[in-house]
Amino acid sequence: AQKVTQAQTEISVVEKEDVTLDCVYETRDTTYYLFWYKQPPSGELVFLIRRNSFDEQNEISGRYSWNFQKSTSSFNFTITASQVVDSAVYFCALSEGRRSQGNLIFGKGTKLSVKP
Amino acid sequence: GAGVSQSPSNKVTEKGKDVELRCDPISGHTALYWYRQSLGQGLEFLIYFQGNSAPDKSGLPSDRFSAERTGGSVSTLTIQRTQQEDSAVYLCASSLNAGQGNYGYTFGSGTRLTVV
Numbered sequence: 001a002q003k004v005t006q007a008q009t010e011i012s013v014v015e016k017e018d019v020t021l022d023c024v025y026e027t028r029d030t031t032y033y034l035f036w037y038k039q040p041p042s043g044e045l046v047f048l049i050r051r052n053s054f055d056e057q058n059e060i061s062g063r064y065s066w067n068f069q070k071s072t073s074s075f076n077f078t079i080t081a082s083q084v085v086d087s088a089v090y091f092c093a094l095s096e097g098r099r100s101q102g103n104l105i106f107g108k109g110t111k112l113s114v115k116p
Numbered sequence: 117g118a119g120v121s122q123s124p125s126n127k128v129t130e131k132g133k134d135v136e137l138r139c140d141p142i143s144g145h146t147a148l149y150w151y152r153q154s155l156g157q158g159l160e161f162l163i164y165f166q167g168n169s170a171p172d173k174s175g176l177p178s179d180r181f182s183a184e185r186t187g188g189s190v191s192t193l194t195i196q197r198t199q200q201e202d203s204a205v206y207l208c209a210s211s212l213n214a215g216q217g218n219y220g221y222t223f224g225s226g227t228r229l230t231v232v
Contacts, residue, residue: 106159
C-alpha cells in the first residue's frame with residue numbers, strides 16, 4: 001500500500017538555525033514521484049520540488065535542499081539558516097507512476113515555526 | 117486561465133443544506149483532482165477526472181458527495197445534506213494529464229466550508 005509518513009508534527013526553531021523535515025514513503029511501484037509543498041497561513045499550497053524515482057541526486061535551491069535516499073525510502077527536506085517567513089506547514093507527497101490516476105498521497109504535514 | 121480558480125472562497129451553510137463547490141482548472145489541463153483538508157487530518161484525495169470521466173469514485177467519503185465535470189473544463193463538487201463533519205477546506209488541482217508520467221499539479225486556493 002502507498003503511504004507517506006511525516007513523523008514530526010511540529011517543529012520550532014529560532015531564526016538562522018538549520019532544520020530538517022523528515023519524510024518516509026511506501027510504495028510498490030518502481031516508478032513514482034515525490035513532492036514537497038509549503039502551506040503558509042494563507043492556505044495556498046506552494047509547490048517546492050518534484051523528484052522522480054530514477055533520480056537520486058540531491059538538490060539544492062538557495063537555502064532549501066532535499067536528500068532522496070531510495071535505500072531508506074526517505075525524501076528529507078532541509079532549510080538552512082531558517083527565516084521567519086519559512087513558518088508554514090510543509091507536506092511531503094507521493095504520486096505513483098504506473099497507476100492511471102496520478103493522484104497525490106500526502107503526509108500529515110509538519111508545522112514549522114521559526115521564531116525571531 | 118492563468119491559475120486554478122475555486123469558488124466560493126468561503127462558504128457557511130446550515131446543516132442539512134446542499135452546497136456546490138466550483139473549480140476552474142488551467143486551460144488545457146485534462147486532469148482535475150479534488151482533495152479535502154480537514155483540521156488535523158491532512159489532505160485527503162476525493163476524486164479525479166481525466167477529461168469528463170471520473171474512473172474512480174472510491175475516495176468520496178459518502179454517497180452525499182458527488183462531482184461532475186463538463187466540457188473537460190469546470191468541475192463541480194456537490195455535497196448533499198451537509199453534516200458538521202463536512203467542514204473542511206476543499207482543494208482542487210489540475211494537471212496536464214493523468215497517469216503516464218507526471219506533469220506536476222497546480223492547486224487552487226481552496227474553498228473553506230463551514231457547516232453550522
